[in-house]
Amino acid sequence: MIKPEPDLALVVREIAEEMQARSDRGDVAGYIPELARVDPNAFGMVVIAADGQIAAGGDSEQPFSIQSVSKVFTLTLALGKVGDRLWRRVGREPSGTAFNSIVQLERENGVPRNPFINAGALAVTDVILSGHQPREALGEILRFMRFLADDVSIVIDEGVAGSEQRTGFRNAALANYMRSFGVIENPVDFTLGVYFHHCAIAMSCRQLAMAGRFLAHGGRNPETGHNVVTPERARRINALMLTCGHYDGSGEFAYRVGLPGKSGVGGGILAVAPGKASIAVWSPGLDASGNSHLGRIALEALTRRMGWSIF
Ligand code: DON
Numbered sequence: 001m002i003k004p005e006p007d008l009a010l011v012v013r014e015i016a017e018e019m020q021a022r023s024d025r026g027d028v029a030g031y032i033p034e035l036a037r038v039d040p041n042a043f044g045m046v047v048i049a050a051d052g053q054i055a056a057g058g059d060s061e062q063p064f065s066i067q068s069v070s071k072v073f074t075l076t077l078a079l080g081k082v083g084d085r086l087w088r089r090v091g092r093e094p095s096g097t098a099f100n101s102i103v104q105l106e107r108e109n110g111v112p113r114n115p116f117i118n119a120g121a122l123a124v125t126d127v128i129l130s131g132h133q134p135r136e137a138l139g140e141i142l143r144f145m146r147f148l149a150d151d152v153s154i155v156i157d158e159g160v161a162g163s164e165q166r167t168g169f170r171n172a173a174l175a176n177y178m179r180s181f182g183v184i185e186n187p188v189d190f191t192l193g194v195y196f197h198h199c200a201i202a203m204s205c206r207q208l209a210m211a212g213r214f215l216a217h218g219g220r221n222p223e224t225g226h227n228v229v230t231p232e233r234a235r236r237i238n239a240l241m242l243t244c245g246h247y248d249g250s251g252e253f254a255y256r257v258g259l260p261g262k263s264g265v266g267g268g269i270l271a272v273a274p275g276k277a278s279i280a281v282w283s284p285g286l287d288a289s290g291n292s293h294l295g296r297i298a299l300e301a302l303t304r305r306m307g308w309s310i311f
Pocket residue numbers: 066067068069099100118164171196199263264265266289290291
């Protein structure tokens with residue numbers, strides 16, 4: 001007998017209900033004062049299938065701070081600008097260290113291990129910035145997000161950006177350190193300013209899942225037919241998400257979920273089921289690696305029930 005396809009809408013609703021009922025929620029990011037105020041009980045999930053079906057559960061329309069999830073999109077933009085020359089300034093290996101660690105930079109000539117740890121994302125932001133004013137670079141990033149999500153209402157949360165600008169001493173240290181090796185080329189304050197602001201873009205799970213569609217479909221938005229990147233580039237971005245998207249929790253994420261994914265300290269995760277779906281989940285409580293605790297558990301449940309692990 002052929003097993004029927006699970007009902008995606010039902011699966012997502014059930015997972016959201018299960019997650020909302022759980023008491024183990026992790027801890028919200030405390031080091032960015034504005035994020036420390038977010039309600040840990042929030043949970044949202046949206047899955048956009050290849051045929052355009054949108055399955056949603058929980059607080060799926062509530063905007064949250066996408067934080068490091070933005071690094072997938074800045075990487076895409078920077079590759080579009082300089083292509084493989086980007087890899088002179090940033091590596092493609094998992095770091096095995098925390099997202100804000102500085103320790104490898106001294107041994108490795110100021111070249112960060114990958115584009116998703118903070119040091120690597122700062123180098124990527126610096127590439128987007130080069131030759132432009134911070135306002136222009138930021139406008140380009142925001143326009144790209146709006147284009148991908150097909151939604152002009154996406155904005156930057158200035159409160160979150162300002163909060164990080166006042167307290168981001170570690171990022172300032174990373175950027176200054178890389179500047180001393182010439183890996184950062186622009187004035188450090190410019191690079192940091194653009195970085196803090198793109199991390200502070202606020203999006204709902206629905207908007208984020210919309211923005212991720214090109215990665216699930218070989219670089220092409222299946223609805224509009226726009227080719228955002230080549231199939232080869234989409235494959236490579238997904239490979240980096242799988243190996244580096246959750247920092248020193250990337251192995252555990254691949255083991256449990258089995259999909260490329262990128263997390264942010266706002267509690268969001270964008271995950272990609274190649275050929276099948278773009279998925280966004282949000283739960284603000286984090287695990288010890290700074291990745292959404294229930295977000296990961298929800299994605300594990302989704303891939304198991306839908307049979308979507310890439311392995
Ligand atoms: O630079 C930071 O620390 C934050 N703006 C982003 C870090 C982050 O989201 C790490 N992800 N889990």
